[in-house]
Amino acid sequence: MSFDVLDEHEQGELVQKWLRENAAAIAAGIALGLVLIFGWRQWNNHQASQSVAAASRFQALTDAVDAKKTDDALKVADDLRTEFPKSTYAVLAALQQAEIAVGKNDLAGATTALDWAREHVRDDNLAALISLRQARVKLAQGDADGALKLVDAVPKDRYAATAAEIRGDAYLKLGRGDDARKAYQEALANPEDGMMSQGNSLVRMKLEDLGGSAPESPSIVVQGTEKPAS
Missing domain, CATH: 1.25.40 (Serine Threonine Protein Phosphatase 5, Tetratricopeptide repeat)
Structure with missing residues (x-):
């Protein structure tokens, strides 16, 4: 029993000795930790206030x-x-x-x-929108090839209808009527990116001017009968 007590005593002495020898380092570590925590909170508060402003x-x-x-x-x-x-x-x-x-x-x-x-x-989605607007400006400047390069770099799942319409406009400016017609048909077949009805009407007019026809509306099956989607 006395041997066990002596071991515990010696261990306690060793711990206290280590603490005395490393007190400065421990204090510095604690201080650094507090500074980091305080700095992180300050940074978060600054970011929040910047966002509000x-x-x-x-x-x-x-x-x-x-x-x-x-x-x-x-x-x-x-x-x-x-x-x-x-x-x-x-x-x-x-x-x-x-x-x-x-x-x-x-x-x-x-x-x-x-x-x-x-x-x-x-933001990737916003980056795609910027590229499409840059393409429209390129077209307005007469640079159809530049517009096509910008549109082709946009991911296929981003603003599909808008991208197809701009592609059609670029092809039309380059005298590629068949390609323009296909692009406008693609634009009308992909309304999922939020094209307004007015935008759809404009694309239909462009397509009709080229002698093309809009893709048929998808059908919805209701109680065994098919009805055109409204």
Whole structure:
């Protein structure tokens, strides 16, 4: 029994000796851990406050656009891009700037805004949308081949109908009527990306001008009978 007690005593002495010898390192480790925890919380708080501020600015941009205050909208968009360049709101602001520029027939300005958006976007879905808008600007500038390259780089499962329509427009500009017709038919067969009925009507008109016909609507079976999908 005395031997066991002696062992426990010796072990306790060894532990205390180790603690004395390493007290400074232990204290430094604890202090560093507290600093890291505090810094992480501060960083999270900063990120949250930045996100709220960027969202507020973007709302101001939206309000200015709705009120048709173009100069104010452009100023807010510039501020967003300068102060919150890593925010998705800044990318959306650049898209809005490009839209305003296109409305003024300022294709160079639209290209600059879209290029900035492309460089800063971090969302794949939004990146695909930017590429398609860049393709439209390329078409407006008469660069059909450049537009096709941009569209072909967009993943097939992203904005399929819109991509097909732009591809058709590019083929048409290049004098490739058969390819354009097929592209417009593809656009009408892929409405899942949210094309509005007005957009569908425009594609139908383009297709009819080429002598093509829209694909038939899929049929829905109801109690043993088939009815065209509305």
